[in-house]
Amino acid sequence: MENHERFLLIQLVVPCFNEEANIIPFFEELDKADLAQAESDLRFEVIAVNDGSKDQTLKTLLEIQKERDDLTVIDLSRNFGKESALTAGLSEAGGDAVIPIDADGQHPFATISEMVALWRQGYDVVLAKRNTRDTDTRLQKWTARLFYKAHNQLSDINIPADVGDFRLMDKKVVRVLNQLPENRRFMKGLFAWVGFRTATVIYDVQPRSYGQTRFNTWKLWNLALEGITSFSISPLKIWTYVGVVVAFLSFLYASYLVATTLIYGTDLPGYPSIMVAVLFMGGIQLISIGIIGEYLGRVYIESKNRPSYIIADIYKPESKTDSF
Numbered sequence: 001m002e003n004h005e006r007f008l009l010i011q012l013v014v015p016c017f018n019e020e021a022n023i024i025p026f027f028e029e030l031d032k033a034d035l036a037q038a039e040s041d042l043r044f045e046v047i048a049v050n051d052g053s054k055d056q057t058l059k060t061l062l063e064i065q066k067e068r069d070d071l072t073v074i075d076l077s078r079n080f081g082k083e084s085a086l087t088a089g090l091s092e093a094g095g096d097a098v099i100p101i102d103a104d105g106q107h108p109f110a111t112i113s114e115m116v117a118l119w120r121q122g123y124d125v126v127l128a129k130r131n132t133r134d135t136d137t138r139l140q141k142w143t144a145r146l147f148y149k150a151h152n153q154l155s156d157i158n159i160p161a162d163v164g165d166f167r168l169m170d171k172k173v174v175r176v177l178n179q180l181p182e183n184r185r186f187m188k189g190l191f192a193w194v195g196f197r198t199a200t201v202i203y204d205v206q207p208r209s210y211g212q213t214r215f216n217t218w219k220l221w222n223l224a225l226e227g228i229t230s231f232s233i234s235p236l237k238i239w240t241y242v243g244v245v246v247a248f249l250s251f252l253y254a255s256y257l258v259a260t261t262l263i264y265g266t267d268l269p270g271y272p273s274i275m276v277a278v279l280f281m282g283g284i285q286l287i288s289i290g291i292i293g294e295y296l297g298r299v300y301i302e303s304k305n306r307p308s309y310i311i312a313d314i315y316k317p318e319s320k321t322d323s324f
């Protein structure tokens with residue numbers, strides 16, 4: 001891949017998890033878009049990452065590979081999740097620019113030309129921002145908005161709303177991302193964290209070609225937790241202040257109790273107030289311990305230093321394997 005003088009190599013990184021029905025349409029659309037045609041100094045390649053699919057995704061990819069010289073297939077040893085699949089794809093990418101794109105047809109190829117135009121103007125990152133969330137339910141829209149709000153309030157970096165993994169990154173951005181040592185990766189956050197000169201294009205998110213989204217509510221909730229805990233420690237620090245407030249209120253209440261006892265004598269019936277105080281404090285303590293647990297768990301996992309994915313095989317196109 002050392003042909004930088006002759007052309008610019010742009011690599012599409014495509015994470016695939018049980019996408020057998022979408023693979024063929026993906027390449028049909030890609031060929032139809034004919035991205036390189038308009039600008040002859042560009043070359044496009046696809047790095048497909050099979051994220052432990054249980055269906056015929058890998059087989060379909062390898063079938064297609066026989067007919068193309070622009071497809072590399074990375075086969076992970078099991079399902080590691082989209083974040084890890086992307087990480088694997090990025091680590092293998094050596095092109096001048098890399099564009100993560102979904103396999104399900106939701107990201108239109110036409111947008112890529114706009115991204116490339118801005119990249120040529122000198123932007124290192126070109127974000128694709130979705131025009132609408134019309135394919136989402138109202139609850140999804142609301143929770144997405146809540147997540148971005150909470151995240152951006154709590155952490156030092158701002159994740160732009162409605163921007164996903166679909167974006168163009170110059171090779172120097174990819175290099176930085178590949179050097180980050182952490183193995184639990186919240187890509188959206190890392191993408192934002194590394195910075196660089198950034199432009200944005202708008203695109204219309206398409207309906208999924210075949211099948212259902214691979215993210216259910218529980219997975220999304222965990223992704224949101226991952227996002228917040230990996231970029232902010234405010235949830236940990238907040239307990240100091242909650243503690244101070246509660247202690248202060250307790251002090252006021254205690255003074256009141258002492259005063260009334262001195263003035264009116266002991267008045268034993270105090271059961272409700274004791275119960276309320278005990279339960280309230282118990283609840284607060286459990287929540288704070290839970291939050292510490294969230295972080296401690298992440299420290300624990302990170303400290304094991306396991307890789308975030310395992311590559312079982314890399315299949316290069318015929319033409320490339322010969323030259324090795």
Ligand code: UDP
Pocket residue numbers: 014015016017018019051079080081082085101102103104106208212213214215
């Ligand atoms: N994906 C993956 N591993 C997973 C889940 C999803 O590689 O564990 C891929 C999936 O095949 C698709 C992309 O990530 O190419 C986005 O997934 P999906 O369309 O289900 O998510 P959504 O578009 O709803 O965010």
Ligand code: MG
Pocket residue numbers: 102104106208213
């Ligand atoms: Mg999708």
